[in-house]
Amino acid sequence: MYFAMNRFRIAIGHEEAFEAVWKNRDSSLAEVPGFIEFRLLRGESFADEGYTLFVSNSTWKDRDAFAAWTKSENFRAAHKSAADNRAMYLGPPKFEGFSVVEGA
Template sequence: MFVAMNRFKVLKEKAAAFEAMWLNRNSTLHQMPGFMTFQLLKGPDAEEPVFYSSYTLWARKADFEAWAQSTQFREAHDRAEKREPLSVGHPQFQGFEVLQALNAPASAREAAE
């Protein structure tokens, strides 16, 4: 498995707009082979800037690389380039090969929902 993460430094006064942009977007990730999950993570509100991270899990690094070369990727990022900047600088990308994954039993996951 492969984890792709982007870290964003968002101006505190732009945090609500940043969150709305992500929460209201029309994502096509679910259409991509090898895509497993996406999460948008938010750091503590007390900090300036507010740190966010996008997290995607892919079956293989090659699946992520295919997404990064896809028309869907270009379209999603072209839309972002046309918006008013909400973050300080460009996002910082980090990619990770998964060496170990531990999961809670299904009963524990169901209880948390």
Template structure:
């Protein structure tokens, strides 16, 4: 059980800046009722000569994530101790919200499927920048501190 002092600090803490979604339980909910998030990640091994271009693709891409119900946050992470390793990390309220994203029109747009239908893509060929295919990894949170 949370002390009243800790409980009031938790209740007053900002949840997820810039988002109406939060993955953790409110202070009023019992610890056993804590909510969890679903985190989808893709691990990329980028060719050394393509690292800057790879980063620019992500920085300048048209994102449709914020349009999706259950979206919490996105980050492209660059590994500090393994050269040319990157992880795209999206956090969702639930696995179902993530599935909704992967089956949406916005997902198709974000991944260039609409451009392919029009006879070619204007997007840079990210696949050519990689040493191999991305490795997807999926997680459910056990605990989160924000």
């Protein structure tokens, strides 16, 4: 299994708008070969730094399935409007990818 995560620093006061973007998006992930699961996670708010942390977490059969998706038309369509909401972000998202070493 492969876990693909993006960390987002969302300006305080824009949390609900950010969540709405994700909830209302057209997602075709369920149709993508190797896709298993998606979750949007809301973390702590850091008032002194002006943001709330969010993580998008997708689970894939393996890294190759994830990589194939990132090169697909589905990926381009899913991200075509990302720049429209730039004002709510404090910097670009940070990608992190993980392969399972051990698990039950």
